[in-house]
Amino acid sequence: MIRRPPWRTALGVLFTAVMLFPVYWMVNVSLTPPERMRRSPPDLFPVKPTFDGYARVLGEQLPYFGTSLLVASGTVVLTLTLAAPAAYALAKLRPRGRRPLEFALLVAQMIPGIIMALGFYGIYVALGITNTVWGLIFADSTVSVPFAVLILTAFMSSVPDELVQAARIDGAGPLRAFWSIVLPASRNGVVTAALFAFLWAWSDFVFAATLDSGGALKPLTLGIYRYIGNNNQEWNAIMATAVVASVPTAVLLVLAQRFVAAGITAGAVKD
Template sequence: MTGTRSLWKTLIALALTAIMLFPVYWIVNVSLTKTSNLRRSPPSLLPLDPTLEGYVAAFSQQLPQLGTSLLVGVGTVLLTLVVAAPASYAMATLNLKGRQGLSFILLVAQMIPAVVMAMGFYAIYLKLGLLNSLWGLILADSTIAIPFAVLLLQAFMSGVPTELLQAAKLDGSGVWRTFVSIILPLSRNSLLTVSLFAFLWAWSDFIFASTLNRSGDLIPITLGIYKFIGNNTTQWNAIMATAVIASIPAAILLVVAQRYVAAGVTAGAVKD
């Protein structure tokens, strides 16, 4: 391939990326616009007269919501790992009878619409008094991550060499020790992938938040933004500033773990 052709491709790719990411740029641009300039027509394409008033408003009003989302995200990750890792281990290496049936159930579980789950949870939580509680939200959010986590982890763990497991056995290592001191350390990367996705999904969840945690004292950031929009449609700079802040975990994920993100998207789709 000649150098100039490659350069052309890079230029086209840059243009396509710019088009694709325009809405993202626009979020940032609006977040830096002065309230008095928001209604200007046509809107300014560049933040020439930037202000942080949107961010000040966002932080003064949305800090508790960010904290709530952080707690819910971490809680979801822990619950996901505790439930999914041992099960994946048994499915992958312990010759579990009924493994195929279980995989099938997990695949099907991923196809159930969240709105249906939300109604079922609502009916149950109403009786148990779990509405508007962080625990309730963590439990509901984990349903998004757990089937995915088990399928991804057990696919990885099936790849652990059999000889290694047999050697551990000869050394007198029990099933539990093999799990803790061989399987878990070896699966570090896939555990990380699963944790990243579980966190991101819990952090981004809108459906469970808007149904199971509508009027609590501690609402997550997604609902914070939604209510923000409903309450004041004049301050779009503050709304977009909050949106920028709410996107930080996604940005970190992309920078730190792009490789795992792509792996997570394809897992369970092309091969599982």
């Protein structure tokens, strides 16, 4: 058993504490009464904790949670529906122009979201589909699909060609080989792509603010934003909403961490 020097352990603990401090401060502010919010120096611990912010979350933000959950789940379904077959074609069918297409997918991720949002707004207004759940799902998928195709392509490339060839010899067509052989073997990559698609859609603000059109449909990010006024920032409610909004993503990350680690590692493999 290799023993590490104590200073390395202490350094690791220090770095971890620095990275987690914003999370702690978010929880601390969510429990701080409004009258103690502007104290100098601020309270490092909630001296007189209050749960008024969390009560407002349960009373006002639940519809926004439902909208965000619906948009994020729809984005995951649409992303995998489009990305998995495309990745299989690039990894195993190897069509002409595969390399330029992969480069185009990489470049697509570099386009600023605000530029895409403005383009979508003009199209959505012309079609009359602003302030719709499936409109937000489509917009969020344009961000997650290129990433999902790239990571699934890298992962499916690591699946031995002999497995696919054996399935073809047994009479399986390309679709059956994809569904029965390659996709199950790429489980870690699928979970990774799905998780990142969910996180992107869950935390989206630009598309939601641009394509909402002032309607009643609002995801959670806009629900938080409504607490911020010109002369009043309700930090207690803001941070309480942020804490509650972080719970689903934290649970997903904990449950899927081993799949994500394997999927990201596979994404670094060159074919």
